Amino acid sequence: MGLKKFIKEAEKGFPSGFYFLYSKDPFFLSEATSRITDKIPPEKRSFSLMAFDMENSSGSVSAIKDVIGVLNTAGFFGGRKTVILKNTQALKKADIKVLSGYLKDPAPDSLLVMLATKSPPALLKELLNGHNLFALDMKERELRLWAGGVARGVGVSIDPDALNYIMAITGGDAGRIYSEIEKLSLLGKEGIGLDDIHQTLPGTVQSNVFNLAGSIIQKDAKKTFRIFNSLKEGLDPYSIIGAINWKFADLYRKSGKERGGYYRKAFKYMLEADRRLKSSGGEYPLEELLIKLLQI
Template sequence: MDPGSVIAAPSLSLSGSPDYPLPVAANSNIHAIIGTDEGRVKEEALRLHRELTGGNDDGFTHETIDGTADNSDGAFEICKRVVEALNTLPFFGGEKVVWLKSASFLVDDVTGRSERTLSGVESLKECLEAGLGNGVTFLLSATGIDKRRAFWKWLQKNASVKSYDKIDTTRDGWEEEVAALVEGRARDLGLSFEDDALELFVIQAGEATRQIGAELEKLDLFLGKERRTVELADVRRMVPMTRAGIVFEIGKALQTGDAARALELIDRQLEAGENAIGLMRASIIPTVRNLFMARVVAETGVPTGNYKAFAGALDRLPEIQRAWLPQKKAGGVNAYPLFLSMGAARAFRIEGLRKVMESALKADKALVTTALDHRLVLHRLVAEISSAAKRR
């Protein structure tokens, strides 16, 4: 692909929605890679730089300028150096790439709002507006930019722009987006995940692509060439356990009726000073609720073998049947946690799960309003959940 043409957006945006290519001038020699996902921005900027330079940067033909500024004077000087580099033709002729790398002064902070900084950025914009010399290409990478400023608006209209933002983990359904990202990167390494292993990996590694990449590389090395499928035990062994991971593991143990595992994790967290109410509301209650909802949904006959078909079927249910299900902020049923609970939900009867939900409510109230031993309250509830599954 011609590096001067529009760079196609990836099919999945890291900000939770598809990336769409912004309008750019034909054969643009100005490129900008922006986004809050620092690892992805650096990775893509380096890839594009190698593409533009042919991988041949001898230190004389092309120039890379560090965009990290400690203050407004530093930002002004960086812009000045970039302008000088853009106006200086290659010593040996040919093409030249000027990379303003990891610019830190384009965001809305004290340095970014300074008149000195704005003056420097304006001079850079004027240089780009005047047109670059034949064979000169400008590449900008930054993990943040004030999109109210004229410089950003000019880039939108005149440069090839790609944006990579972190997935918003405060939004419902973020796990689904991260799972798609993980599976894509795993395929590049020739890896595949068992379902349970993928669920835990998503929770443990989080949404940052740099962390995801590092953990996948560890798994790749650990598995070697003989085995290419990541199992749950591999994730537990190789990916550092986080609080979110422990919360997930407690829920998973409850779903599968592994009371011993759930109690072990709960005791470990309580001994570490974790709040019992926090464990109840972050893990146990959501697990029980999802199991109950999944069991009710299963009675409607929706397909459960394929996630897309499952999610589509839920959205097509009559309003009265889906209004009580978890909803995404953007609209539609948040199907992902229900889909993950479908298999485990089959081990329970609806009546049993209804009683378990009542027990969870009583246990939560006991933790908040009574002086009962918190460990005892949680242990009793785990026993009830496990018993409900066995009676199936």
């Protein structure tokens, strides 16, 4: 798990002069940034911590040269200077060439942390040698383990069914998982079950989530879209897909896995809708999903 390895580097005080971290999920990049910031005393941050966003730069080589100029300038009072380079994936080939020159001979008293939404280009990857390169994205199993760790960190234990539901309604979004767990910790209970999660949802939302799945299976189009329209006010599209998916999975298990073909088609359509939402957004993928599910 890349995040765990990076945390170990943070605990050691970032012994290397540069690191490259990448993730599609902005939450993990934000978490990494917090780890970096926490290592710098608050009273020193104003002059020893600097951040540059390459996505908002002019895109010229001069922007990366400015960053390198800061890195090569001695810090105040002889302290270590930390520079965070955000959206490194936006750098052009000419920028990368200049940056690679710095990585070959980094300033001894500076720390450069490069953040990106995708893995580095070949030229940078070669210089990173794998030791300073951290992929923060997690597979589902890793994400579940991470969520369990977050729960333990706030003093709660979440049972498997409850965790399945959280994973479903959040679409595996780390920031939303974190937020849901924090919200559940406010219930003042050590053990969190599915009923506890339902307590955090408005009553109408909770009942409508399950009624929606039922109306789809009953092929009641009018009821399905009536419930869907009411849910749009209380849940975002990812949560609606996640809730339907969770309920269908629950019904599939309880049915003794009968009607396997029906459920496999349903899960396939939900996966396609989830991908469409992540690529384009909007509510139409959801409406098309409901139509497809009603027609199975």
